[in-house]
Amino acid sequence: MNPSLLLAFCSLLESNVGISLDLSKEYLIRARLEPLARVNGFVDCEKFLENLVATALSPLHWKAFEAMATHETFFFRDDxxxxxxxxxxxxxxxxxxxxxxxxxxxxxxxxxxxxxxxxxxxxxxxxxxxxxxxxxxxxxxxxxxxxxxxxxxxxxxxxxxxxxxxxxxxxxxxxxxxxxxxxxxxxxxxxxxxxxxxxxxxxxxxxxxxxxxxxxxxxxxxxxxxxxxxxxxxxxxxxxxxxxxxxxxxxxxxxxxxxxxxxxxxxxxxxxxx
Ligand SMILES: C[S@@+](CC[C@H](N)C(=O)[O-])C[C@H]1O[C@@H](n2cnc3c(N)ncnc32)[C@H](O)[C@@H]1O
Structure with a gap:
């Protein structure tokens, strides 16, 4: 994927949510955003990112940010x-x-x-x-x-x-x-x-x-x-x-x-x- 597109998305994510990612996390970004891209009618993750970085913040951006967060948790974690x-x-x-x-x-x-x-x-x-x-x-x-x-x-x-x-x-x-x-x-x-x-x-x-x-x-x-x-x-x-x-x-x-x-x-x- 185009590195400057990835970096633009990472910067958007970091400034709005705090989650800090870099180019080494391309696989993670793809894995988490590809399903959301398809459900929202984009042909692939790249086209989805192009749209996100070029448009004003919308509910779709927040869905993407939410998808990038790790929600792993369990009862009495670490005991x-x-x-x-x-x-x-x-x-x-x-x-x-x-x-x-x-x-x-x-x-x-x-x-x-x-x-x-x-x-x-x-x-x-x-x-x-x-x-x-x-x-x-x-x-x-x-x-x-x-x-x-x-x-x-x-x-x-x-x-x-x-x-x-x-x-x-x-x-x-x-x-x-x-x-x-x-x-x-x-x-x-x-x-x-x-x-x-x-x-x-x-x-x-x-x-x-x-x-x-x-x-x-x-x-x-x-x-x-x-x-x-x-x-x-x-x-x-x-x-x-x-x-x-x-x-x-x-x-x-x-x-x-x-x-x-x-x-x-x-x-x-x-x-x-x-
Ligand atoms: C890995 S879970 C941790 C859950 C629980 N505290 C635990 O340790 O089991 C991280 C949570 O942080 C939330 N999170 C990420 N960025 C956040 C932010 N800027 N403000 C509030 N919550 C955020 C995510 O949505 C996610 O649910």
């Missing part, structure tokens, strides 16, 4: 971060917030919802301690179609088996007429699914006690990563609040406003003391 939340972070937060009795959690690249629902399942185990509290999980993503899956909370047997055992499936899901698994109304009620582009203005958000931003910043360039992490710093409620990245991600900076706190096999980031 130990969720152990850390259950055993350390939540007990600490429950003690720290006993006067306000309020917990705000943000899952900032929630994809199809398995990550926020994993959190909601853990919170269920604290229902005695949290009785009478206001507990909210905000689940955001750039992809409306991924968020819609989360909102419905309907997953295939394959999806539920990725990360959940039979006891959890029996406890938190009902089987639908078509044989799929729907997450309980109670778990759905604690999560608000909302579209949010991390590299654009965020609108009004509350302060959070826990922010998960996992397996998305790896796709961004340094400038976008720093922009997002700086803004997230301002969204953390106080020094007791934590930010969690994916297991292969970390914050590199000489003058970081975050401090890294190791907890067992994992770690979280907190506001550095002033």
């Amino acid at each position: 130990y971060p969720f152990g850390m939340i259950r055993e350390t972070l939540l007990p600490e937060l429950i003690a720290a917030r006993k006067d306000t009795r309020r917990l705000n959690i943000w899952c900032a690249a929630a994809s199809t919802g398995q990550e926020p629902y994993s959190l909601a399942m853990i919170l269920e185990d604290f229902h005695t301690e949290l009785r009478g509290w206001s507990v909210n999980i905000l689940a955001t993503d750039i992809s409306d179609s991924a968020l819609e899956v989360g909102r419905k909370g309907i997953y295939s047997a394959l999806d539920t088996n990725r990360g959940l055992n039979k006891k959890q499936i029996d406890r938190f899901f009902t089987v639908t007429a078509s044989g799929a698994y729907q997450i309980s109304r109670q778990l759905r009620s604690v999560i608000e699914f909302r579209t949010l582009n991390l590299i654009n203005a965020w609108g009004l958000l509350p302060k959070f006690d826990l922010i998960l931003i996992r397996n998305v910043l790896i796709y961004f360039n340094r400038e976008h990563r720093d922009l997002v992490l700086n803004k997230m710093h301002a969204q953390l409620a106080d020094e007791k609040s934590s930010l969690m990245l994916g297991s292969s991600e970390s914050i590199f900076s000489e003058t970081t406003q975050y401090q890294n706190l190791r907890i067992g096999r994992g770690s979280v980031y907190r506001k550095s003391p002033r």
Whole structure:
């Protein structure tokens, strides 16, 4: 494919979504956009890209951007971060917030919802301690179609088996007429699914006690990563609040406003003391 066409598309993608790709990813671009090109009446991916780079932003552009994002996720992904939340972070937060009795959690690249629902399942185990509290999980993503899956909370047997055992499936899901698994109304009620582009203005958000931003910043360039992490710093409620990245991600900076706190096999980031 014409390299300047590919580069023009990569630049469009990066400036609108943050996802940073280069010419070495031609196979990925083709694989993800070819089906969308055909469905939308283009003879091939090249003609589709020519149209995208030559026209003003439209819903078709956003479909292409969405197709370029990796939505891979599963329940209790990596396991130990969720152990850390259950055993350390939540007990600490429950003690720290006993006067306000309020917990705000943000899952900032929630994809199809398995990550926020994993959190909601853990919170269920604290229902005695949290009785009478206001507990909210905000689940955001750039992809409306991924968020819609989360909102419905309907997953295939394959999806539920990725990360959940039979006891959890029996406890938190009902089987639908078509044989799929729907997450309980109670778990759905604690999560608000909302579209949010991390590299654009965020609108009004509350302060959070826990922010998960996992397996998305790896796709961004340094400038976008720093922009997002700086803004997230301002969204953390106080020094007791934590930010969690994916297991292969970390914050590199000489003058970081975050401090890294190791907890067992994992770690979280907190506001550095002033
Ligand atoms: C690999 S998934 C991560 C899902 C989940 N956090 C996990 O670790 O299992 C990455 C998600 O980031 C979303 N994403 C990519 N760019 C984004 C942006 N600029 N703003 C918000 N979400 C974005 C994608 O749509 C995708 O659903």
